[in-house]
Amino acid sequence: MKGRTEGLKIVSYYTGSIILGFSLLFLLPMIVAVLNLDINSFFDFSITMSIAVTFAVFMRNYGEKTKSKGEGIAWRHGLVVASLTWILLTMISAIPYSLSGHTLSYLDSCFDVMSGFTTTGVFLLQDLDHVSQALNFWRHLLTFVGGQGMVVLALSFFVKEMGGAYKFYVGEGKDIALVPNVKGTSQWIWKISLTFLLIGTVLLWIQGMILGLNPVSAFYHGLYIFEAAWSTGGFAPNLQNIMYYHDFSYEIIGMVFFIIGSFNFGLHYAFIQGNRKEFFKNIEVISFTVTSLLLSVLAVFALKNSGMYSDAIGLFRRVVYNLLSAHTTTGFGNIFARQFVLEWGGLGMAAITISMLIGGSACSTAGGIKGLRMGIVAKGIYYDIKKIIKGDNSVRVFKYHHIKDQVLDDAAFRAAAGIMILYILLFAVGVIITTLYGYPMMDAAFEVASVSGNVGLSVGIIQASMPAVLKWLYMISMYLGRLEFISIFVLLGLMVKGAKKWFKRY
Numbered sequence: 294m295k296g297r298t299e300g301l302k303i304v305s306y307y308t309g310s311i312i313l314g315f316s317l318l319f320l321l322p323m324i325v326a327v328l329n330l331d332i333n334s335f336f337d338f339s340i341t342m343s344i345a346v347t348f349a350v351f352m353r354n355y356g357e358k359t360k361s362k363g364e365g366i367a368w369r370h371g372l373v374v375a376s377l378t379w380i381l382l383t384m385i386s387a388i389p390y391s392l393s394g395h396t397l398s399y400l401d402s403c404f405d406v407m408s409g410f411t412t413t414g415v416f417l418l419q420d421l422d423h424v425s426q427a428l429n430f431w432r433h434l435l436t437f438v439g440g441q442g443m444v445v446l447a448l449s450f451f452v453k454e455m456g457g458a459y460k461f462y463v464g465e466g467k468d469i470a471l472v473p474n475v476k477g478t479s480q481w482i483w484k485i486s487l488t489f490l491l492i493g494t495v496l497l498w499i500q501g502m503i504l505g506l507n508p509v510s511a512f513y514h515g516l517y518i519f520e521a522a523w524s525t526g527g528f529a530p531n532l533q534n535i536m537y538y539h540d541f542s543y544e545i546i547g548m549v550f551f552i553i554g555s556f557n558f559g560l561h562y563a564f565i566q567g568n569r570k571e572f573f574k575n576i577e578v579i580s581f582t583v584t585s586l587l588l589s590v591l592a593v594f595a596l597k598n599s600g601m602y603s604d605a606i607g608l609f610r611r612v613v614y615n616l617l618s619a620h621t622t623t624g625f626g627n628i629f630a631r632q633f634v635l636e637w638g639g640l641g642m643a644a645i646t647i648s649m650l651i652g653g654s655a656c657s658t659a660g661g662i663k664g665l666r667m668g669i670v671a672k673g674i675y676y677d678i679k680k681i682i683k684g685d686n687s688v689r690v691f692k693y694h695h696i697k698d699q700v701l702d703d704a705a706f707r708a709a710a711g712i713m714i715l716y717i718l719l720f721a722v723g724v725i726i727t728t729l730y731g732y733p734m735m736d737a738a739f740e741v742a743s744v745s746g747n748v749g750l751s752v753g754i755i756q757a758s759m760p761a762v763l764k765w766l767y768m769i770s771m772y773l774g775r776l777e778f779i780s781i782f783v784l785l786g787l788m789v790k791g792a793k794k795w796f797k798r799y
Contacts, residue, residue: 300370306356307374308381313349315382315443316342321434322389326427334427337392345385375444376776382443383407386435393428395419397757400764407768409435410443411775412658414527414624414749415767417757421532426513429530433517439775440524440554440658441486446479471562485561486523493519493550500543522547523554524658527624527749535625541606544614547625555581555621555653557665559696574694577654580664580671584651585620588644589613595640612641615750620648622660624749633752634736642735649742649750650720660747660774662716665695666709673706715778719745723770730760745770 319342326335383406390402401417408415409432416432418424438446471478494515501511514530521528531537535544553561560578563571572578592612602608611628618625633642652661676691691701699705723741728734732754740754744767755767 302356303370304356304373304377305352307370308378309349309352309354309356311374311378311443312345312381312385313353314446315438316345316349318434318438319345322427322431325430326425329426331425331427334389334393334425337389338427338431340392341385341388344388348381348385378443379410379772379776383410386410386431389428389431390418393425395421395424395428400761401757404764404768405432406435407771408749409433409526409528410439411747411771412436412440412524412526412622412660413744413747413771413775414521415744415751415755416528417755417764419757421530429513429517433520433526433528433530436524436526436528437486437490437520440526441482446483471559481562482558485558485565489523489550489553490519493523493546496546497543500540500546501538504538504540504543518543518547519550522551522623522625525551525554525621525623525653525660525747526658527618527626529625535627536629541610544610544625544627548614548617551618551621551623551625555623555657555659557654557656557696559656560654563696571696576668576672576693576695577664580668581620581654584648584664584667585617588620588648589616592616592637592641592644595638595644596636599636599638599641601636616645616648619645619743619748619750620651620653622649622652622746622748624743626750630751630753633739633750639735642739645750646739646742649739649746649748650716652746652748662713662746666713669693669701669705669709670713672701673709676701712777716745716774719770719773723766726766727754727763730763740767741770745774747771747774 319338323335323338323342326332326338383403386409387399387402387406390396390405391399395418396402396405397417397419405416405418407413414436418432471481494512497515497518498508498512499515501514502508504511506514517528517530518535520526527534529535529537535547538544557575557577560571560575589612593608596602596612597608602611615626615628628636633645637645650662651667652663653659655663655665672691672693692698693701720738720741723745724734724737727737727741732740736752736754739750739752742748743750744755754763
């Protein structure tokens with residue numbers, strides 16, 4: 294009994310610490326509200342911040358006696374803190390949405406926040422074109438922070454109190470070490486992201502003014518589109534998404550950043566350190582290049598034969614752009630939702646659905662199965678076939694290159710294949726349940742691939758009027774897909790274990 298209480302206090306203390314640090318972010322939309330003379334939004338966010346701070350302090354005080362330099366913090370604590378923090382921060386961050394009056398229910402508010410945190414990009418907000426600047430700022434900030442990770446944010450600024458930091462870091466679906474210590478790795482992730490934030494916002498700001506937006510509007514649009522692109526989140530400040538700008542240059546700038554954003558932070562760090570050759574040897578880059586080319590060719594072939602887009606520019610803007618947006622799990626769309634169904638046909642829909650399931654790179658802002666796992670499984674199958682053909686019974690060491698040469702052993706293959714199977718099961722369950730509500734199989738496959746791969750493209754199923762069961766299903770799919778199952782399974786396991794013991798006692 295004492296051990297269980299001690300574990301609960303450890304989880305409570307560190308979860309409270311992360312929420313307390315995160316609560317400082319509410320100051321940013323409050324500042325935006327003041328600049329825009331928006332008193333209602335200012336009070337919406339100040340009320341939410343008060344709730345967050347009060348709740349965080351209560352959790353920290355409950356676990357105060359257990360804070361340490363890491364002694365007593367087990368893997369299960371780190372995994373549970375990561376998965377529980379995401380749930381609690383979703384519930385807290387949804388409060389301004391509900392107070393704004395732009396959602397039909399608190400569930401819809403939580404749906405939008407989970408979509409932001411997981412960098413998915415679908416939404417249930419009503420009258421998006423007329424939400425306040427402060428709320429628009431908040432929803433894009435959520436997807437930017439979610440792309441890097443709330444735990445990564447906490448590790449960057451609270452690591453002196455975060456004993457056993459690596460266990461929290463892994464719990465958020467990241468496992469690469471840029472430098473020997475977790476604090477340094479977390480800070481490098483933020484240094485890279487903030488540097489690109491400055492560059493990307495300025496470029497899009499300038500292009501926005503060229504398009505005719507006034508300087509203030511161009512700045513906000515540039516900031517929002519960059520945050521969504523870099524975090525492969527797909528949000529946009531207008532209902533028409535990237536179509537709103539009607540500009541090829543704006544699309545290209547966004548595309549460059551969402552492709553770069555989908556790459557592993559380890560690859561970014563290798564570039565910074567002068568290791569340019571890593572880009573050409575990395576298994577994830579090779580995997581992404583091969584699958585992107587194959588699926589783009591397949592989609593272009595399907596759309597060209599249909600006669601929808603006859604010229605090269607049209608095929609690139611309407612086909613390749615959307616497929617790359619799907620493959621990087623960004624979710625920017627420059628065609629209307631129903632055009633996927635009405636114009637792309639079965640072959641085109643299959644290509645973009647597969648691309649959403651594959652996703653981007655591990656330890657990046659992207660979702661999906663990930664190129665690393667695809668590469669490992671493909672190489673593992675290739676080596677097995679090679680051994681069978683050659684009849685080679687000698688012991689051989691097979692390798693793949695990811696930042697450095699890595700041994701492709703049975704454990705690495707099983708780990709990659711295991712996550713792939715879980716994604717496929719999640720996808721299959723989602724499709725079955727969606728079709729039970731009367732939606733066509735192809736539409737259901739597209740929508741479920743989008744939410745489980747944290748993409749954000751939609752064929753129109755996701756809307757405020759859809760059944761509540763599907764809202765819960767898609768939220769869970771986003772959550773499982775972003776944290777990659779394990780930490781959530783640990784949380785569920787401990788909850789079931791605790792419930793069983795409670796029922797036995799009472």
